[in-house]
Amino acid sequence: xxxxxxxxxxxxxxxxxxxxxxxxxxxxxxxxxxxxxxxxxxxxxxxxxxxxxxxxxxxxxxxxxxxxxxxxxxxxxxxxxxxxxxxxxxxxxxxxxxxxxxxxxxxxxxxxxxxxxxxxxxxxxxxxxxxxxxxxxxxxxxxxxxxxxxxxxxxxxxxxxxxxxxxxxxxxxxxxxxxxxxxxxxxxxxxxxxxxxxxxxxxxxxxxxxxx
Numbered sequence: 001x002x003x004x005x006x007x008x009x010x011x012x013x014x015x016x017x018x019x020x021x022x023x024x025x026x027x028x029x030x031x032x033x034x035x036x037x038x039x040x041x042x043x044x045x046x047x048x049x050x051x052x053x054x055x056x057x058x059x060x061x062x063x064x065x066x067x068x069x070x071x072x073x074x075x076x077x078x079x080x081x082x083x084x085x086x087x088x089x090x091x092x093x094x095x096x097x098x099x100x101x102x103x104x105x106x107x108x109x110x111x112x113x114x115x116x117x118x119x120x121x122x123x124x125x126x127x128x129x130x131x132x133x134x135x136x137x138x139x140x141x142x143x144x145x146x147x148x149x150x151x152x153x154x155x156x157x158x159x160x161x162x163x164x165x166x167x168x169x170x171x172x173x174x175x176x177x178x179x180x181x182x183x184x185x186x187x188x189x190x191x192x193x194x195x196x197x198x199x200x201x202x203x204x205x206x207x208x209x210x211x212x
Contacts, residue, residue, distance in 0.1 A: 002028040003092055004057060004064050006050065006080055008042040012067040015094070015112060016043050019065075022097050029056070031064070033080075050083070059088035066091075066110050069130065070148035070166040073182045073198075078146045078164070081110050081128050108145075126163070135167075138175075150187070162197070171206075 034049040068077040098115035108127035116134040126145035136154045144163040152170040162181035169187040178194035186202035199208045
């Protein structure tokens with residue numbers, strides 16, 4: 001099955017490279033929303049407007065990977081994934097061969113887990129999530145849909161992360177924390193207590209700064 005990557009920025013290039021060298025998927029093209037169509041090719045592959053994508057790719061024979069980062073608290077990626085599914089395209093996920101995960105770990109739709117990430121036993125990760133390199137997801141952690149965990153983040157055991165949340169570079173989350181939906185935990189922060197919905201938390205220990 002051919003794969004079309006939704007996006008043409010640096011993260012889309014990263015996913016393209018990983019799929020090319022570390023999966024059996026064949027990336028055939030990139031696609032973007034029409035207002036963002038600014039070039040014909042990306043990484044030597046064609047770039048199509050998503051509104052016209054069926055003219056080049058049969059939804060029943062094509063999967064789309066939505067390669068969009070944590071923009072607008074991950075809402076952009078969630079919105080685009082909903083459009084992809086509504087148009088009848090399948091989705092793919094990616095678990096790097098250099099990530100560490102146990103055999104019974106289940107990979108949900110449009111979830112991408114990169115090299116060096118550690119997923120411990122009993123951890124669960126929802127759909128449409130991005131877990132970047134060297135992130136540590138401890139035992140019994142639950143990450144809901146549409147989340148982003150940046151490189152080097154460390155999430156303590158039995159923590160629960162609500163939908164749409166973003167965890168920054170090298171952030172540390174203590175055990176048994178409840179991170180409410182749509183929260184942002186800033187890079188380098190140490191979170192020692194549960195959060196309120198939609199807040200931005202930063203510092204050591206992390207405190208709420210403002211609404212995200």
